[in-house]
Amino acid sequence: MRGQKPVVVVAAVVCSLCLGTGVAVAGDGWGPARPGSDGAGDSYYPQDGNGGYDVADYNLKVTYDPASHQLTGKQDISARATQSLSSFNLDLHGLTVDSVRVDRRDATFTRTGDHELVITPSRSLHRGQPFQVEIDYHGVPEPIQDPLLGPNGWQYAKAGGAFVAGEPKSATTWYPVNDTPLDKATFHLAITVPDEWGVISNGRERGSVKAPGGTTHLWAEETPIVPYMTTIAIDKWTFDRQKRKDGTPIVSAFAPGTPDSAKQAEARLPEILDFLESKFGRYPIDAAGGIFLNEQIGFSLETMSRPLYSAGWAGTVPVIIHENAHQWYGDSVAVEHWKDVCLNECFASYAPWLWDEAKSGVDLNTQYANQVKAAPQRLWDAKLYDMGPGKEFTAVYSKGPLMLHALRNYIGRRAFDFVLKTWPSLHRGGNASMRDFQRYTEFIAHRNLQGFFDAWVYGSGKPADQYLYPGDLKPAP
Template identity: 45%
Template sequence: MRWSGWLCVAMMGASVAAPISAPAHADPLVGAPGLGDPYYPLDGNGGYDVGHYEVTIDYDPPSHQLTGATRVDAVATQPLLMFNLDFDGPEVRMVSVNNLPAAFDRNGEHELTVTPLLPLLPGLPFTVTIDYAGQARNAEGAGWTFAPSGGAFVAGEPHSATTWYPLNDTTLDKATFTLHASVPAEWEVVSNGVRTENAVTGAKRNVTWESHQPMLGYLTTVAIDHYSYLEQRRANGTPLISAFAPNAERNRDTEQRLPEILDFEEALYGPYPFDTAGGIYVDADLEFSLETQTRPIYAPWTDLQTVVHEIAHQWWGDSVSVRQWSDICLNECFASYTADYLWPERMDGKDVDADYRETIQKYRADQKFWDIPLENPGVGNEFTAVYYRGPLFLHALRKQLGDDVFFAAVREFNAAHAYGNASMAEFRTFMQSKSPADLSGFFDAWLNRTTLPPDEYLFPGALRG
């Protein structure tokens, strides 16, 4: 995610909030209603692991009427008399488990509690189907967002998916994803992955998008508008489909550089992890752009730097995802460093060492700049310091280790965790394994402290002098 510049600066003074304790849950026959993330303890659900989502929706833009049927293919990880899904969308009309009717109840902020007719046994696959219908709710950047054109799209981090389909909404349960969408024939539908159907029959357009690599809920999207398309291919044949809302055509020149951007970042972080790429350029009052998998959502103010940032997330955030939201630096520190330092340095010949020193000098005495830690910034502060101080941390680490070691190590770390999860603790341990020097003081000063790091950590290696 990349915020508009003014908002990022405005958030620098945010205070640190204490993590929330996870709720206790001890019933061995009931899936836990949350997985205890310190920031969002009721996100996700226990007792099962999802393999695939098959989401079918019919959406009418003028009325915002949404009719959906979501099939969840999962495997039970414990005996289950009852389990939960996360859902904050329209009224649920029917739930079935293994094609048998199931009882259900909606409770809490986003819980859909399901009681199957027959118990589920550990290690065995099962299927849940949920039918629902009602008006989509305009969440303005935290789910459905309505555009001035009459179109709509879904975007938001850390939450957005629950507004349009039921899921296990946790960083710890990735799954493949298929969307079947029907809209009036004059509208277009864009989503993640590869488009395998786009056909008009009578008054309806039916579109299917398939994501073959696993993904998290907030990285899924559906976007409906009068889109025009830019279709490109990388030299290796990877198809690139980008979409532009009626008033977003001005971004077409930037998006034409997508093959170049992918080549640049692939050289840094290893092979592009997905089988397609692109972008969705919306026309709405959106304060952020978001790394929705394979096809980021771009706000109207998007520039080249934003595209470089969101494409870096395809490696850092999408393929390799955080274990908990306190690990957010893995996502945002790398995306910001790529866009703010590596691209200007390698593509534009900029002296980023000089930029680094100037930034340190500018904020050396500004306590607000340092008062949110990069590791475990606190609930509500995830999207603050990681943008403006994260690039400084990674540049200092690069100078501490040297270019050869740093770039080889981050590439190896990313490959080792591809399509899975990683934590800041794992990153620290891995980078330490590549250095003969003890990095504990360096990491503590940069990641855990809320004061200016000592000069020995501010100016390591080539930054000295």
């Protein structure tokens, strides 16, 4: 705004004076080199991720032997220092680090805690300096066993293959990474496996080449990605390849034993993406598809460009809609903190409602009233914001779509549809919070929505009737 320009000019002058004289303002990152933080500061998982740098690209070369489960990796990381660094951390669960080089010079390293890799370069890094990290490592990957969320990360298929799936963490089980949603980066993978095995990952196929001991498969995700959304899946796949009308490649992989019903549901992916695009704006990712396991893992996951589906219940149109809605809500626009996870799951869970309304003529007001009538007290007692670590993935799937449908009626269909379609574009490639969403919705609706958000999102208990039955909503008979 115009009224802020003098402040900006003064700040710029002060900054230029500091640069010209070599004087640094305390705490601005230009002072003496110091260690980067060993966590990104999330209130639920404070030591996940790290501070002091920003990753631009992960270039990962992996050799994996399904028979022995042995993985050998070389990780090349392109990053930029956001403060002057004497040392910095990466996250790695298990596995053995053999060597580390920073800008082609040997670096010292230590392991602390259950996942911290502390790297001390031979020369300190200055704020703003681009740098490269090369890490050689090996071992047998193991999942992270979370008492509330179950296994996360590298997992083994009964047929001998492997796959990576987990939220809020998974990438640390197979490569060194800055494991926070706040640090997105492009992701390039070259993985060598015995010839009889196939591989699928994020992004676009870059071909395969014969290599000693097998075949090297190349994948590239050029849309910056949050680490837990990266995946690799190794099996004896049947592949299906399509294209969207705009040329976006669609690659889906089906493990042996995948039922025909799942393949038929996935065949509708171009139609599903077209529909979601009509609701949420332009598709924000550079590839699409799906990975259909023959393992029942209890969940499916919105791994970027290529969701991963559990066997049994997951290969259905509603689940495919849900996971692909995440490409807008959760993948392109990621959470700022894990307490904001409703921004991912509430919206993805509402997407099948919108599909049923458009494709089958379902009366959503009646559906809403019936679900409200049948809802147990525990649903109302659950929160949609700051629900506590390990409790993120509960009420967001059931109470979440009810909240959004009530919001649609509270602010009106026109304003709601506009918010739904423009929010992903507004924050594309970035991070956002529930407070951000509230402020944006208030701006579009031209009204204060604190009472609604307090009743539905920030608090617990059944909302008062003015928020439970706004607009055309009425209790079920």
